[in-house]
């Protein structure tokens with residue numbers, strides 16, 4: 123894994139407990155370098171998604187992918203499925219993806235409550251794999267689901283979930299002022315005791331206390 127340039131050191135997590143380097147160093151940029159992503163790296167990212175755990179091993183995730191240097195038309199089609207705000211910066215990313223989930227189990231057609239969870243897990247695995255390879259990933263809830271459906275003739279039973287921008291880190295100068303600021307702002311998180319409970323809702327777990 124490559125280390126972040128000094129200008130982006132603020133982006134490295136400041137964890138209270140040791141975590142993997144890829145967890146600490148992953149963050150979601152909006153500035154991407156004008157450098158294509160090697161197809162082998164795209165395949166490795168998708169392979170990491172493939173081997174993600176899922177409820178009943180349903181593997182409800184699906185992905186659309188387009189690399190600008192390989193197929194500019196496919197890339198533009200995918201870019202057009204994002205909200206305008208996200209298009210403004212995601213157009214810097216050399217690779218775009220769109221994630222989907224299948225709403226029902228294939229075996230019995232019963233609703234798969236965990237399908238959105240599982241596509242999120244697959245995208246997280248893909249993201250950490252990307253981080254290990256020196257790439258950056260920025261997921262986007264800001265998509266236009268109706269445009270996605272009509273552009274790709276998405277079959278019934280599949281829901282568009284999130285856009286995904288992928289590439290090498292770029293110079294924040296390419297962004298608008300507001301977007302530039304967030305490229306170097308420190309990343310913040312809730313503390314563990316705000317979301318890990320034991321015994322009752324809101325009761326902090328003694329497991330979180332270090333000796």
Ligand SMILES: Cc1cc2nc3c(=O)[nH]c(=O)nc-3n(C[C@H](O)[C@H](O)[C@H](O)COP(=O)(O)O)c2cc1C
Pocket residue numbers: 148149150151208260261262263264265284309
């Ligand atoms: C499912 C999902 C949807 C997101 N949607 C957007 C989005 O539409 N636009 C955007 O600029 N960032 C989006 N983000 C990025 C988050 O804002 C970002 O992950 C969060 O602020 C934490 O920052 P970090 O990823 O750099 O740690 C999204 C992230 C996720 C995981």
